[in-house]
Amino acid sequence: MLQVVLDAIFNGISIGAVLLIAALGLAIVFGLMGVINLAHGELIMLGAYTTYVVQNGFKILGKPWFELYIFFALILAFLVASAVGLILERGVIRYLYGRPLETLLATWGVSLILQQFVRSVNWVLIIEIGVFCILFFGALRILSRRADFERIRPWVIVVMLPVSWEIAARIGKLLGETYKLAVTKAWFGAQNVDVTAPSWLRGGLPLGSFQLQYARLFIIVLTILCIAGIYLFLQRSSWGLRIRAVTQNRSMSACLGIPTEKVDALTFALGSGLAGVAGCAISLLGSVGPNTGQNYIVDTFMVVVVGGVGKLVGSIVAAIAIGMANYLIGSNTLALWLAPIKPLSDFFSFFATTSMAKVMVFALIIAFLQVRPGGIFPQKGRTVDA
Numbered sequence: 001m002l003q004v005v006l007d008a009i010f011n012g013i014s015i016g017a018v019l020l021i022a023a024l025g026l027a028i029v030f031g032l033m034g035v036i037n038l039a040h041g042e043l044i045m046l047g048a049y050t051t052y053v054v055q056n057g058f059k060i061l062g063k064p065w066f067e068l069y070i071f072f073a074l075i076l077a078f079l080v081a082s083a084v085g086l087i088l089e090r091g092v093i094r095y096l097y098g099r100p101l102e103t104l105l106a107t108w109g110v111s112l113i114l115q116q117f118v119r120s121v122n123w124v125l126i127i128e129i130g131v132f133c134i135l136f137f138g139a140l141r142i143l144s145r146r147a148d149f150e151r152i153r154p155w156v157i158v159v160m161l162p163v164s165w166e167i168a169a170r171i172g173k174l175l176g177e178t179y180k181l182a183v184t185k186a187w188f189g190a191q192n193v194d195v196t197a198p199s200w201l202r203g204g205l206p207l208g209s210f211q212l213q214y215a216r217l218f219i220i221v222l223t224i225l226c227i228a229g230i231y232l233f234l235q236r237s238s239w240g241l242r243i244r245a246v247t248q249n250r251s252m253s254a255c256l257g258i259p260t261e262k263v264d265a266l267t268f269a270l271g272s273g274l275a276g277v278a279g280c281a282i283s284l285l286g287s288v289g290p291n292t293g294q295n296y297i298v299d300t301f302m303v304v305v306v307g308g309v310g311k312l313v314g315s316i317v318a319a320i321a322i323g324m325a326n327y328l329i330g331s332n333t334l335a336l337w338l339a340p341i342k343p344l345s346d347f348f349s350f351f352a353t354t355s356m357a358k359v360m361v362f363a364l365i366i367a368f369l370q371v372r373p374g375g376i377f378p379q380k381g382r383t384v385d386a
Contacts, residue, residue, distance in 0.1 A: 007210050008324070008333050014216035016323025017223045020316060021281050023300040024226055025274030027315045030304055033247075033267055035093060036100055038107040040300065041293025042114035043272050046084060047077035047279025048288040049118060049188065052195050067198045070280070074222075077276035084114075085272020089265050097264070115290045119190045128172035135164040192289035201284060215284045222281055226274060231312065233270075243267055302365055308375030317376055322361060330357030 026040050051073040058069035088110060096103040117125075139160050143149055149156075201218055204211030234240040245253045246263045254260050282292065303322060307314025328334040332352035338344045351360040372378065 006207065008328055008331075010212055010216075011331070012324030012327045013320060014213070014220060014323070015327050016320035017216070017220040018282060018285070019296070019299050019303050019323055020319035021219060021223045021226060022275070022278040022296045023303040023315055023319060024223075024230065025271035025278065026300045027304050027307075027312060028230070028271035028274065029268055030301075033097075033264065033271075034100070035097070035268070036104045036107070037093075037271075038104060038297065039088065039111040039114060040107075040271075040275055041295075041297035042111045043081045043085060043275035043293070044279040044282065044296060045118065045288070045290065045293040046114070047081050047276030048195070048283040048292050049193075049279075050077040050080045050276065051280045051283045052188075052193050052288055055195055067200065070198055070201070070284075074277055074280050077280040078273040079276075081276025081279070082269040082273035085275075086265055086269040088272070089268035093268060094261065094264060111293070118188055118290045119186060121187050122185060124172045124176040127175055128168040131168035131171050132164050135167060136160050139164070188290075190290060192287035194287050195283040197284050219281045219284070222277070226277060227312065227316065230274070234312075239263075239266060302362075306365055306368065306375050308377035311375070311377040314375055314377035322365075325361050325364065326354075326357050329360050330354045 022044055025043070026037065029035050029037050029040070051070075054073040054076055055066075055069055058066045058072070088107075092106050092110065093103065096106060140153075140156065143152070143156055146152070197215055201214045204213040205217070234244060242253070242258050242263050243266070245256075245258055246260050250260055253263075278296075279292070282296070299322070303315055303318045306322065307316070307318035329348060329351050330353060332349065335345050335348040335352055338348060348360075351357055369375075
């Protein structure tokens with residue numbers, strides 16, 4: 001019986017750690033900024049694909065270096081996801097603060113674009129995007145020197161968007177045909193790709209009749225380090241103080257000289273970078289595909305909402321609770337524990353699959369939120385201004 005309990009605890013905590021590391025970035029963005037970012041799952045996906053690319057690069061360097069690639073992958077995944085998140089915030093989100101429905105629809109559209117980008121990306125597409133950015137943003141920067149730029153800006157955008165894209169498409173096609181670049185062959189494609197963990201993360205630590213998988217132990221440790229880093233950043237750094245000030249009262253913070261736009265950008269970039277780290281960690285557990293992020297986006301929102309919006313401690317408790325519930329119900333462990341009580345045992349046996357366990361957990365969360373709509377640790381005091 002003790003063996004079963006230990007197995008349930010470890011697997012529940014490991015599942016909770018995976019959910020928590022995926023939800024940390026969302027807890028920052030949704031909890032502190034009030035932005036519903038449906039593209040968060042795709043930022044996780046970008047972190048996973050970054051890990052795949054770094055892994056392939058280190059394979060060329062040989063085995064000694066390959067054993068260390070995961071640490072470089074974590075850094076690059078954070079930077080890539082942060083950069084994409086910063087572009088998303090500067091280009092889309094900053095125009096939609098205080099408009100949750102529009103933000104939700106916009107980020108959903110971005111998520112679809114990122115999924116298709118991963119399926120289709122090749123050298124020609126990269127060239128086209130580069131040329132488009134140079135032409136479009138270069139034109140905006142040059143024309144911004146005009147005194148009447150704000151008046152003509154909408155017309156500049158309407159004209160330059162199609163013109164820049166048409167020129168970029170023609171240049172990309174020309175270079176593709178001239179230099180025989182892979183016009184149709186995508187780098188990744190729609191199929192899943194495999195990430196090979198370093199040898200020291202394979203296998204597990206024997207404990208009775210089961211093993212504590214090294215990969216899951218690594219994710220648990222990584223999650224603890226991320227939580228500690230976020231806590232120290234928010235509580236001990238000057239920018240963390242600014243973020244908390246803007247969260248409490250945006251208008252007063254602006255009056256006191258805090259650059260609220262920079263705080264928004266930094267917060268979004270930080271949350272996006274954490275999503276990239278989550279993608280790197282999740283890639284150690286299975287194959288990576290364009291839909292990888294969609295497998296976690298709903299669970300991460302559940303963690304943030306159940307824990308309490310903006311509450312880091314609540315997210316930790318919620319992630320472990322949801323992870324434990326998913327494992328106990330889905331693995332039939334709970335039904336076995338309740339075997340003496342036949343009706344309850346039969347009831348939970350019906351939900352003893354991964355998909356049905358999620359249905360049961362959803363139902364439990366809905367029932368819980370009816371009692372505590374603010375989550376385990378509800379917000380107190382002022383909330384973010386619109």
